[in-house]
Amino acid sequence: MKAPLLALLAFTFATSLFAETKPNIVFILADDLGQMDIGAFNPKTFYETPNIDGLAKRGMKFTQGYAACCVCSPTRGSLMTGKYPPRFGITNFIPGGRAGKLLPAPNAGQLPLAEVTIAESLRDAGYETFFAGKWHLGGAGFMPRDQGFTHDESEGTGPKGGKGKKQDDPKNTDSITDAAVKFIEANKEKPFYAYLPYNAPHVPIGARADLVAKWQEKAKQAPADAWGQERANQVRLVQNNPVYAAMLEQFDTAIGRVLTTLEKNGLMEKTIVVFMSDNGGLATAEGHPTSNLPLRAGKGWPYEGGVREPMIVVAPGVTKPDTTCDSPVISTDFYPTLLQLGGQPLKPEQHLDGVSFLPLLKGESAARGKPLFWHYPHYANQGGPPCTTIRDGDWKLIEWHEDGALELYNIPQDIGEKNNLASAQPEKVKELHAKLIAWRKEVGALMPTPNPNFDPNAKQETVAPKKAKKKKQAAP
Numbered sequence: 001m002k003a004p005l006l007a008l009l010a011f012t013f014a015t016s017l018f019a020e021t022k023p024n025i026v027f028i029l030a031d032d033l034g035q036m037d038i039g040a041f042n043p044k045t046f047y048e049t050p051n052i053d054g055l056a057k058r059g060m061k062f063t064q065g066y067a068a069c070c071v072c073s074p075t076r077g078s079l080m081t082g083k084y085p086p087r088f089g090i091t092n093f094i095p096g097g098r099a100g101k102l103l104p105a106p107n108a109g110q111l112p113l114a115e116v117t118i119a120e121s122l123r124d125a126g127y128e129t130f131f132a133g134k135w136h137l138g139g140a141g142f143m144p145r146d147q148g149f150t151h152d153e154s155e156g157t158g159p160k161g162g163k164g165k166k167q168d169d170p171k172n173t174d175s176i177t178d179a180a181v182k183f184i185e186a187n188k189e190k191p192f193y194a195y196l197p198y199n200a201p202h203v204p205i206g207a208r209a210d211l212v213a214k215w216q217e218k219a220k221q222a223p224a225d226a227w228g229q230e231r232a233n234q235v236r237l238v239q240n241n242p243v244y245a246a247m248l249e250q251f252d253t254a255i256g257r258v259l260t261t262l263e264k265n266g267l268m269e270k271t272i273v274v275f276m277s278d279n280g281g282l283a284t285a286e287g288h289p290t291s292n293l294p295l296r297a298g299k300g301w302p303y304e305g306g307v308r309e310p311m312i313v314v315a316p317g318v319t320k321p322d323t324t325c326d327s328p329v330i331s332t333d334f335y336p337t338l339l340q341l342g343g344q345p346l347k348p349e350q351h352l353d354g355v356s357f358l359p360l361l362k363g364e365s366a367a368r369g370k371p372l373f374w375h376y377p378h379y380a381n382q383g384g385p386p387c388t389t390i391r392d393g394d395w396k397l398i399e400w401h402e403d404g405a406l407e408l409y410n411i412p413q414d415i416g417e418k419n420n421l422a423s424a425q426p427e428k429v430k431e432l433h434a435k436l437i438a439w440r441k442e443v444g445a446l447m448p449t450p451n452p453n454f455d456p457n458a459k460q461e462t463v464a465p466k467k468a469k470k471k472k473q474a475a476p
Helices: 003-020 050-058 072-081 118-124 173-186 209-221 242-264 331-341 426-443
Strands: 024-030 060-066 128-131 192-197 227-230 233-236 271-277 308-314 323-325 372-376 387-392 395-400 406-410
Touching: 024 072, 024 242, 024 331, 050 242, 050 271, 050 308, 072 118, 072 331, 118 128, 118 192, 118 331, 128 173, 173 192, 173 242, 209 242, 242 271, 271 331, 372 426, 387 426, 395 426, 406 426
Parallel strands: 024 192, 024 271, 060 323, 128 192
Antiparallel strands: 060 308, 227 233, 271 308, 372 387, 387 395, 395 406
16 A cells, blocks of 8 residues: 555544544634734734744644634624624624714624524534633623533623733633633543633733733834824834733733643643634724734724734644645634534534635645625724625725725735725626625625714714514523
C-alpha cells in the first residue's frame, strides 16, 4: 500500500473516531475584537496575545472569517441558529433603534424560542451545555437556560457586569473563566459544549490596575495618535491605547487558563476549540480604542473592519497544526460544522444559511459555494448608516439605503476598500445588486422607511425594539 493512501486512511479513521466519541466543544467569543488586534493575524499589532496566538498554532486560522453583522446581537443569533439575522428578526443590537433620515426597520427584542439552537441540538444529543458571559439575545424568558443551556451562569456575568463585577475584574473576564474552569473539571467524564461569550474588549474599557500600569509604560514607545475620516466620524489609524492593551492581556490570560484546564484534565485531544469575535474592533466612536488597518472602518460599518474577524478552529484529528484557510466563511456556518464534527445529523430546516466548512478544516480546497450577505437596516452608534451588502467571490457590493448609492470592491485586490469600482464595472454591479435584492426577498428582510420628522440639525432619536410574548417550551 502506498504511503499517501496509508496517510489518508489514518486521517479518515482519526476523523471518524473523533466524531464517534462525541468531542467536547469550547466556543470562545470575544466582544468587539478586531482581527488586527491579534498577533496571529497581525504580527505588527501593538497588543500581546500569546495564548490566542498559540491556539492558532494548534489548529487552523481563517483569514476571511466573517461575522453575520457589524454589531453584536445579530451575530450572536446567527451562531445560535445557523440563519442570517433577518430570518429571526434581530438585525441590530438589542435594544438599538436610532433614527435618522430613515426610520430603522423593526428589531426584535429577543431570539424566538421557536428556533432550535445549536445548544438545544447538542443537549438533545447527550451533551452537557454550559453558558457564562454576555448573552444579549433577550431577557427573562429568553435567557440561555430557555435556549438549551442546562448550566447558565449569565446572571453573575452579564453584559453590564452583573453581581460578579469587581474592581480588578471590570469586564468579568476572570469570573467567567472561573465558572468555565469549574464546569470543565466537574464534567470531564461527559461530552460538553461550553459557550464562553466574554464581555471584553467591549467599552467601557478596563482591566486590572497592575496591567494598566504596565501598558501605560509600554505605550510611551507607541506611535502617536493619528486619525482619518469615515463620513462624519473620525477613525483611529494607530493602536496605542494602554487600557485596551491591558484588557486584552487579561482576556488572553483567561483563555490560557481555559486551555490549561483542558490539558490538565486530559481533554485537549478530545476537545474542539473555536475562537471568534462578534464584530470588528471599535475604531470610529465611543473612545475609538483600536485601529483595524489595513481593514477599513470598524464596528458598526459594512466594511472589512466591521465584519472580518479573528477566527480560529482547533479540531484534533481533523485540523492540522499551524494551518491557514483563506476561503470566506461566516458565523452561520458554525452550526452545521459543529454538528458534523460531533457526529450528529445535520438539521437543514434549522441552519438554513449555514454551510459546513468541515472540508476546509480537513485541508480540502472546497469553496463555500454561496455568496455572503449582511443586512443592517439601522443607524449604528458608530456612524454607519443603513445598508445591505453581498460578497460573491472576490466581489463585494454595498447598497446604502438613504440614497441608493452603490459601492463595489474587489476584496483580494483592495483589502482596504479604497477603490470604488461601481462606475467602472456596471455589469458586475447589476449582477450583484440583483442577487442582493433576491436574497432580501428570500429571507424576508425588513427595510428602513422614510422618516417624516427628520431634521438634519436635530439629535438622532431612538426607537424602541419590538417585543414578543413568551411561548411555552418543552423542558429539556
